[in-house]
Every structure is written in C-alpha cells, then in structure tokens.
Amino acid sequence: MLRYLPLILSLALTIYCLVDCIQTDDLLVRNLPKIAWLLLVLLFPVIGPVAWLVAGRPSREAATQAGLTQQERWDLDRRRRGQGNGPGPRPPRGPDDDPEFLRGL
Numbered sequence: 001m002l003r004y005l006p007l008i009l010s011l012a013l014t015i016y017c018l019v020d021c022i023q024t025d026d027l028l029v030r031n032l033p034k035i036a037w038l039l040l041v042l043l044f045p046v047i048g049p050v051a052w053l054v055a056g057r058p059s060r061e062a063a064t065q066a067g068l069t070q071q072e073r074w075d076l077d078r079r080r081r082g083q084g085n086g087p088g089p090r091p092p093r094g095p096d097d098d099p100e101f102l103r104g105l
Helices: 004-022 034-043 047-056 060-065 070-080 099-103
Strands: none
Touching: 004 034, 004 047, 034 047
C-alpha cells in the first residue's frame, strides 16, 4: 500500500490544481493564459501542479484587491452565464388565484 502513496498524492494534487485552475477567473490567472496552465497541469503530473500553485494561482491580495465579496463574485458569475440578478420564474398559481378560472365558475 505504501508504494501507491506517491501515485495517490500526485493524482490528488493534479486533480486539486486542475479544479482550482478551472474555477479561477481568467483575469486573475498569472504569468500564462489559463489554457496553458490547464495543459501544463495535465501533461506534467507533479511539476505542473506545483508550478500552478507557485506561479499561476492568483495571490490572496489579487483576489481581495478586486474588491468583491464571495457573494458578489457569485452574482457576477451568474450574470456572465446569462442568469441575471432579477427575480426567478413565477411560481405556479393555484386555480383559486386565477381570475379566468374563477370567472368560469
């Protein structure tokens, strides 16, 4: 079991860095384009993820300098995907709330 530990750690680090890179905003990625970091993390199992953590991942200062709270970032992300910030779809109405139904009685 101990001989599999380096493989498991390498895989876990690669998956963590891959997910982190995918979720990072394109404007906050440092030194290389986001797609280059994704390829680097995927193609070089240990070196790529360590390089992402050291040189590609945005610093905490950069994330906080953007001046956005976590909720504001979520709202911005929803607006980018076209879901907007407006009210959601109307809930279904019961027949006793429908004027046309009541007129028909």
